Amino acid sequence: MTVSIARLTAHAGVKYLLKTTMRDDVPLTPGDATGYYMKAGTPPGRWLGKGLDGISRHPLDQVTNADATSIFSNAEHPDTHQPLGRPHGQTTVAHRNGEETKRAAVAGFDLTFSVPKSVSVLWALAPKNIQKLILESHHEAVNEVLAWLETQAIHTRTGRGGAAHVGAKGAVAAAFDHWESRARDPQLHTHVVIANRVQRATDGAWSSLDSRTLYKATISASVHYNGLLFDRLQERLGAVPGFRPPAIRERNPRHELVGVDDQLIQEFSSRSHLINAETDRLIQAWEKTHGSRPSRTTVTKFRQQATLSTRQAKDKDPTPLSDLAAGWRVRAQQLGFEAATVIRQTINRSHERPVTAADLTGPWVAAAAAAAREEVAGRRATWNRWNLLAEAERVCADIRCATAADRRTWIDSVATAAESQCVALNPYRYTVPVDAGSDVAFAGHSVFEFPGARLYTDAGILANEQLVMNTRNDDGGPAIAPHLADTFLTHAGQAPDRTELAPDQLAAVHEVLSSGRYLDAVVGPAGSGKTTTMAAIRDGWEQAYGAGSVVGLAPAAASADVLGRKLGLVAENVSKWLYESVGQGAAGRAERFRDLEASRPGTFWQRLRRSQRMADLALRQEQWSFRLNQLVIVDEASMVSTAQLAALVHQARDAGAKIVMVGDPAQLDAIDAGGILGWLDRQGKAIELTSVRRFLREWEGPASLLLRAGDFTAVQQYEAHGRLRHGDYTEMIDQAYGRWIEDIHAGRASILIAPDNDTVTVLNERAHAELVDRGLVDARRAVRLSDGLSAGCGDTVIARKNDRRLTDDSGDFIRNGTLIKLTDRPGHDGSITGTRLDTGERIKLTSEYLAESVELGYATTAHRSQGITVDTSHTLLTQGCLTRELFYVGMTRGREANTAYICETDPAPDEELHEIDTTTWLEIIGEVLAAQGAERTAHEVGDEERESANSLHQLAAEYDYLAQIAAAENLRSAVERLQPGLAAELEGSPSWGASVAAWRRATAAEPRVATATLEQAIRRPGDAKDLMAVIHARLRPTGGNNSPGIDGWLCETVPGERADLVAMIEQVRELANRRIQQLRLTALSGTEPWVQQVTATLPESTPTAERNHLVESIAVYRDRWLIGDAQDPLGPPPADYEWDRGRDRQKLEAQITLLQNGTPDGDGPTTPTVSIETGLTNVGWEI
Structure with a gap:
């Protein structure tokens, strides 16, 4: 993926980017390839984004330390130092099973734009004039993607729980160019750090960015960036991309520049040269100390040591680009590639006219949309517009567009047409008034129904799911x-x-x-x-x-x-x-059968042979039929x-x-x-099946079930029994490997599970080195494998591809996942013979199969380990690499013991963006348990989406948002009537939002008293500096604890200053009314366990009407506060800060007590009421 995203905390990350820039303050023209060429470091950061007006900066202004500190660390205006919304000083507290975990506030999001590797190679080998054109193309693509994100994804959420999705004025972003990876390979990339503060388009207030939408849009942004970059490279250089199959198994196909050889890409995509250099240094040190060259086994151990030691932070002393480029050219020459030849073969390849929006045709769009939809539907049960946009870009990957606007038109057309071919799982619930304001409507729909959050499926998927269920x-x-x-x-x-x-x-x-x-x-x-x-x-x-x-x-x-x-x-x-x-095999047999059937052989023997062939085809088809x-x-x-x-x-x-x-x-x-x-x-x-029988230790079966369910209390049990170890990456590698090899030497069947393929390679190389050192593997004659490592007689390897042509002595073919112990030395043709560990049969592996489809077989990933049962398992865990399902698989392979080794540092960060606020091992494992990777069917997702959208919990938040806006409008009008021009001044007060909430409550309780109180506060404010704070203090007692309930939606008088608000509130009321009726019917059916719990506590003499009223009220309460416990009617007690929920619960508890004591409420049944929480903050509650 060429665009990645990561959170940046308020105290770390941007500091590193500032430290790597050039040491002087000489301003450079953006894209000037000569200004930075001889200097150490990278160019100073530059400001980007349409939101810069809010901080009094302009695009391409230089990012200074002072400005970056103000924006990212302090969330304040760099000149006035006024806060940009909520201060960063507050921390987010995550509750996990009663335990509080404090985290530093998120300051921003680092979107790293990396050019494809072939572009980095071309840039590394090119003269300065071509480097400049490549850099300009990269910058232009980055800027266009940011502008696209500003319209599509950089928004904010407001209202209780982020119920409303509203537009923002644009992003505040700082861009930093970097030239190399930490391995000193050429890697042209730009960090675009987007501040976690945006101004709402509705009122200009600063609020947090909607990170959920930004994260969802990242893959679409990545493929969009690729398309834009290749457009510009063809325009400026005549360079064209071509499709390349994955160079490494399990990676995605990609597009790279035609003319840049894969061998060059691989050379500049690994740490091999660093490892070689460090190995040479260790050898020289040995020779200096011992006076002789180390043995082959010692050299192998040195290489393994170098593999780990080179995984450290990037050099803190930046090297000038001119020196880097010289080194890159030398490395290319050593592989036989001259820079001039590579450039000549890559540029000026195409001068075709790029397409424009005018070239679009309806039939082409429909066909491309169908292809995009089918591809998405093949990979997932449900999807959103972001998935369709990404697939539309992939469909159009070979199409070059004249401008960024043309590309957006092509991609949007395909994605929109693909949407029309899909089945929406969460239909729009609201009809937006034609004259709706921007605080009510967004992107053509209500602020509660952002199109980017809409989910889709395919009619075929729904039909297949229904067929299985039927x-x-x-x-x-x-x-x-x-x-x-x-x-x-x-x-x-x-x-x-x-x-x-x-x-x-x-x-x-x-x-x-x-x-x-x-x-x-x-x-x-x-x-x-x-x-x-x-x-x-x-x-x-x-x-x-x-x-x-x-x-x-x-x-x-x-x-x-x-x-x-x-x-x-x-x-x-x-x-x-x-x-x-039923596939191509059956179709081929059917075609051959029809051809034979239609033939008319002349002789008896020809007719007999035809009959024999037809019988054979029919039999083979029968063998593949139920x-x-x-x-x-x-x-x-x-x-x-x-x-x-x-x-x-x-x-x-x-x-x-x-x-x-x-x-x-x-x-x-x-x-x-x-x-x-x-x-x-x-x-x-x-x-x-409910009983777990695999584990030797009695405690481990129940603990594994907790792990399976994502219950964090499982962590305590595994830790108490010594099954969780934690430390830095290298230490955990050492411990996991050491304990695994101990088990192997002790004769136990053991598995070593790594979080990613890179770590698998590190562990495999280490195991190979140790076996060579022990004399158990002959490394003098070795074969090269697909993972880049070597294997000799005595090594264990794993096949990574089915090949029905490659069979063992019994005639059985080799399968993906087959483990083989190499038992002979390689032959002259590069082949080698081994024994299958599953059957004991001998098999000969050809040199081609070894080079393409065989790896060392000591370590594996969790995904490949499912189905394996051993004595012990050792699982390495790094942040963000495993889901709950994968971790559960790894921790249940061993009968005797299953141990996790949790790495508290990133194994290979390309950039040191997180120098402070490192994630603890408990947080890492907690994130893993919370990360469910299992897909749900389209039927399930649709039911859940509709249930969530129509719940009283969601409707209450939407109603509250609209009612709060109406109250704000009403308060603004009331202030203007009393003192024209004052409202605009008061809206800037920090107390404005709290005063709106107090005004709403006061007018609902005593409208005349509320108006008189407001007038008195304005006429006689006293000596207070903040008039709005005075108004708030005086209004609060008037409103008291009044809080409108569910029935208030049906009768509460909403200020009528805005017809669009009134219309929307009526629609919310209608939905809420339907929901209440549905809840009543479901609850009174008596099928839910909690209903039986309630009625069992009531006397038999309780009147039916009173009993039903109680059940209905509890049903409404449960839906309003998302009570999921099927047994407990009222669920867990509310937290101290959940005042309205606590008030609702107290009312129900009192009602239950009255009925249990045989004293029904004399007022009789009424519509069930549950309060709607009115906040003490502005209409833009942050999330």
């Missing part, structure tokens, strides 16, 4: 009679060669065998015995329907192989099955996409077969759109 509910499928299932389980439990089944396993087997449903799902946590359960299901089904009546499927070839061996049946991976049964009464076990079903499951369900239903999905939705999810297994589980449509 199949689960269809009980007309094959089954075994319940009494026969009982008999089988009785005999199975007595069989000496079978593992005894636990009660939950027996229940699961019985239900699957006898349910009669076409589809069942069995879910269970790690270690719950899912494989044992599947084996019993297979035995029971084959006993009833015969051998071969059970088929196994899994999401990957390796997992299918394991499934087949463990269950003793034929198993295949899902993709292969679908390819052969049959009547067959049972299809889909293992690790959470990793199978919704489209794949729907295709399997179609086949099974047509054949009269049954599918049973098995897996754990709390572990890894499908790469493509998925979430079905979790949906079935949450809907109560899955059979659950």
Whole structure:
């Protein structure tokens, strides 16, 4: 990703950027390639953004230390030192299970714009005149993306809980150019630090930036930047991008400049030259001390040491660009690339006319939109406009546009057309008045319904999800009679060669065998015995329907192989099955069959041969088809996409077969759109295995379930048993590796799990070095692997690609994930022979396969470790690298012990932006537990979005926002009537917002008294410096504790100064009224557990009307305050600061007490009322 985003705290980050700039104060023309060429450091920062008027600065003004400190550290105007909204001194307090965690305030957001690597290489090797053109192109693209973000994403939220999304006047941003990575590789990039303060377009007040929207827009900004940059490079240099497949497995394809060789890109994309230099230094030190050259094993250890030691901060003493460029040219020459030749091959390649907005046609837009929508729908169940914008850019990646405006028109047209082809999951609820003000309407809709937050899905996804759910509910499928299932389980439990089944396993087997449903799902946590359960299901089904009546499927070839061996049946991976049964494999056979059928051979032998071929094709198709009464076990079903499951369900239903999905939705999810297994589980449509049997220690099973649920109390248990270690990155690498290698040497099966591929490489190289040192690996003759490392006889490697042409001695093909112990030296052709660790069969790996698809196999990632069970596991954890699901997988692989090593420092920060306020290990693990990566189905997301948008909690916040604006307008008018011109002065007071809230309460309670109080305060303010503070103090007693309730929405008089406010408030009232009616009906149905809890405490003599009134009131309270506990009617007690919630709860508790004592409220049933919290701050409450 060429644009990344990171938070900056008020006390760190920008200081580093200022320290790396040039040491003098000589102003430079932006983009001047000669002014910085000979100087140490990078150019001074420059101001950007349309919001600079608010701080009295201009675009391209130099960023001084004083200005940066005022804006980012102090959140104040650099000249007047007046606060820009809320001061940074306040901290955010996060509550985790009762524990408070204080964090420094967020000062801004660092958007780092990095040119693609081929552009950095061209820039590094080019003369100064071409460097200047590249830098200008980069700057122009950065500026255009920032301007795009200002219109699309740099906004603010206001109202209670950020209910309203309103526009901002623009960004206040500081840009800093950097030339190199910390590895001294060329990496032209710009840090654009956007201040966490913007001025609201509605009233000019300073407020926090809406970071949620900015984060969502980052990927779209990244691909938009690429498109703009390549547009400008073609315009200025005639350079063109070309598609490149990923150079490293598991990375995305990319566009790079044609003419820049991949070998150059790789040279300038690694730390290899730094590692080599540090290794040479260690060798020289050894020779100086010992008088001889170190052994090969010692050199290998030196290289591993250098790999870790070079992962430190960038050099604090910047090098002039001229010196850097000279070094880069030398490195290119050493690879055989002359700078002039690279430049000649890259520039002046194209002079084609770029397209403009006038070139757009309706048919092309529709086709491009369909392609973008289909691609997004293939990867996720739900998406937003940002996803469509990003995909539209990818679709148009080869199209060069004349101007930034032209590109925006093309991309917006495609994204908008793609939106029209999607199904909206959260329809717009409000009709915005034509004359609506900017505080009511934004981006063409109400401020409560920002288009960027709208979610979409695809009709095909909805249909596939519904098909699976309908199949689960269809009980007309094959089954075994319940009494026969009982008999089988009785005999199975007595069989000496079978593992005894636990009660939950027996229940699961019985239900699957006898349910009669076409589809069942069995879910269970790690270690719950899912494989044992599947084996019993297979035995029971084959006993009833015969051998071969059970088929196994899994999401990957390796997992299918394991499934087949463990269950003793034929198993295949899902993709292969679908390819052969209904995909291109089946289509090819059908075409060949039709050709043979249409042929007219002349001789008997020709006709016979035709018949034989047709019979063979028909048989092979039959082998890839389900049959009547067959049972299809889909293992690790959470990793199978919704489209794949729907295709399997179609086949099974047509054949009269049954599918049973098995897996754990709390572990890894499908790469493509998925979430079905979790949906079935949450809907109560899955059979659950509840007992955890894997772990040797009794405490670890329950603790793992807490971890699975994201419960932070699990951390306490793991810490108490010594399973959590923390420290800096290098220390944790050492500890994790050291304990893993100890386990290996002690004969334990152990797994070393790293958070990313780079750390996997570091650990693999270290393991290889130690084995060489111990004489267990022969490094004298080695083969080169795809991860850039070498392997010799004695090493363990892992295959990373299925290859059905590469088979072992038994004829079985090599699969992605297969571990192989190399047992021979390499042959003359570069091939090497090894033994599969799963089957013991020998296999010969070709040099091509080794170079493209084999890595050292000592360390792995959490994603690759699912399904593995060992004695011990050692998991490295770094901030932002793992989700809860991945961490749970890593911490449940070992039977005897599972240990996490939490790195409290970033393993490889390219920039030292966070020198202070480092994240603690508890915060890191807390973030991991909170980061759910499992996808939810489109049905679920749609239901949740509609439920949230129409809840009284949300509607109350929206009503309060509108009513507060109306009150502000009314107060402004009242002040103007008393003293014209005074209102504008009073609005600048810090007490204005509190006074509006007090005025709203006072006018609701005693309108005449409120007006008289206001007049008295204005006429006789006393000697106070802040008149608004006086007004607030005098109005508060008048309003008292009056707070409008839910029924107040229906009858409260709203000031009518603005018709758009009145119209919107009426719509909110209508929605609230509908919601209350819905809540009443649901609550009175008596199906919810909390209703039964309430009614059970009331005397039988309680009048029905009083009982119903209480239940209705509690239902309204629960919806207003988001009480999620299904058992506890009123939920947990409110916090001290939740005054209105506490008041509502006290009223309900009093009502419950009256009814329990047999003394109903004499006033009788009324509309349930819950207060709406009116704040003590301005209409722009910050979040």
